[in-house]
Amino acid sequence: MLSTSDFGQLRAFVAVGEELSFSRAAAALGVSPSALSQMVRGFEERVGLRLLNRTTRSVSLTEAGETLLQRVRPAVVDLGAAVEQVRQSRERPAGRVRVHCFRVAANLFLTPMLRSFTDIYPDIVLDITLDDAVVDMVRGGYDAAIRVGEVIERDMIAVRLGPDLRQIVVASPDYLARHGAPTDPADLKHHRCIRWHWPGHATPYDWEFWDGERWFDVAVDGPLIVNSRDLERQAAVTGVGLAFVVEQMVTPLIGEGRLIPLLQKWSAPFPGFFLCYPEQRQMAPALRAFINQVRGFAAAGTKNVGSSRSEHAS
Incomplete structure (x- = not known):
């Protein structure tokens, strides 16, 4: 394996071998001729062979030097191109960003920005997993996640994307005409409820x-257990039973009169959605572009959320 100094000396040798001039090679590398001469001499001592013939007027390659130059020049050029490509990626982000996202959050924060993001960053591939399970991001190989604040690990950086949320009980007018409305949470035991099975939990979610x-x-x-919030909502609209849903996701249906909110005085806000990711010193440009885009769309779409700042979720 080449050490850092070995690579520097090898690069110096290639520059001199190509230019056959210490002064021109030094100018190309941005070092002094004397420093370059010391680097090449150190490299010759390292390999144990003379690689360059030097006179006061000229520089030429020895047979060993010519052989080595032909072998290593392509590798040095490729390494330089690779470094330049990485440097340019700061200006043109590229690569894959793996995102784990709660399903409801995807409708609120991802779907609205996908067209714009993919147009602006054609070299970034978003690999999005929609899943309501609370997974270990690092172990799962995810770069970022969008989830509610109460289930974010303490060692994650969390950026608020929206206001607090509420879950409310809803029912269709048809259901209420047939079964009446609960007036207290205890009344729910006598109603047909649509239960949601939170992935990763053994039993359906108890209403809070x-x-x-x-x-x-x-x-x-009740008669129905689902693992899809969309199916839960649609089942409530058709009169299957009562549902317990995030208020923001049924506001249009309530406005249209297709669902009726119930027991609202027992519904309190809880931490809303956050974009979270592991703390890191050097963030990949593609991930930074994704984070900035999501934050921008969230801020534009939520009146009481300005330029979100990084914070640890409690």
């Missing part, structure tokens, strides 16, 4: 309410 002082759970029952 706030009594003014504390959170409490209600274990509901």
